[in-house]
């Protein structure tokens with residue numbers, strides 16, 4: 085397989101449609117690999133991947149770690165509070181240090197929007213954005229699209245309602261950009277204080293009530309309120325929020341009967357999503373986690389692989 089290397093994955097904004105489709109296609113191959121009895125290929129043997137996470141993460145970090153290991157790379161985790169930034173080192177010096185260790189790929193999560201872009205011009209390694217502040221989370225959007233494709237066989241023409249705290253969500257932005265690029269109709273729904281000022285610029289329809297956004301939707305994606313990014317109090321109370329914007333069975337019935345229920349996690353059960361909906365028949369929340377490993381294998385493969393090395397090795 086002769087793939088062009090992907091220099092960095094900073095955001096969906098920088099990604100073209102061909103590359104996005106290639107990642108999704110490759111993820112299909114890796115999805116098969118992770119379902120085999122021996123879930124490992126030698127493709128990235130001898131390559132070094134460093135996970136540099138300055139913000140909390142369960143799924144994304146373990147998913148990148150597992151993806152790197154499934155490809156036989158050496159994977160190292162560097163955490164925020166255990167790294168030298170807590171001793172006053174700048175991000176630039178941290179990245180120069182990792183560069184001196186000949187990292188091939190650095191996966192970074194940071195609370196500052198644009199942090200991955202900043203380091204990408206200061207390192208030899210490929211940079212993958214695993215979430216930067218309120219900006220982008222490109223691999224989450226790719227794994228969401230992959231999950232939709234597995235169920236619906238297409239993205240073109242799907243109606244996807246993304247609901248909740250849109251303004252502070254990097255998942256919402258990356259999904260709106262990617263799904264829009266792939267031809268879906270994207271709806272964004274949330275209380276006015278949690279909608280971005282220029283949401284229409286994301287190419288989506290915007291709703292300040294949940295019900296009209298859910299009508300006949302093929303996919304309903306619920307988002308957590310980003311308490312850590314709210315700053316001022318933008319919500320009267322969580323109880324009121326949940327009453328008006330929580331996804332329960334009655335509201336889900338407004339969407340198509342075969343609509344998928346998605347959530348990037350972590351879930352706040354009883355707030356944005358009712359217990360029985362999160363665990364219900366239409367929920368593909370755990371499949372999203374499974375897709376994450378395959379999609380991240382595809383992204384790591386395109387960032388770290390020598391073009392002539394095939395997947396089977």
Ligand code: NCD
Nearest residue numbers: 143144215221308348349350
């Ligand atoms: C998301 C994130 O960190 O942006 N989680 C994730 O990566 N699975 C969403 C969130 O934290 O709400």
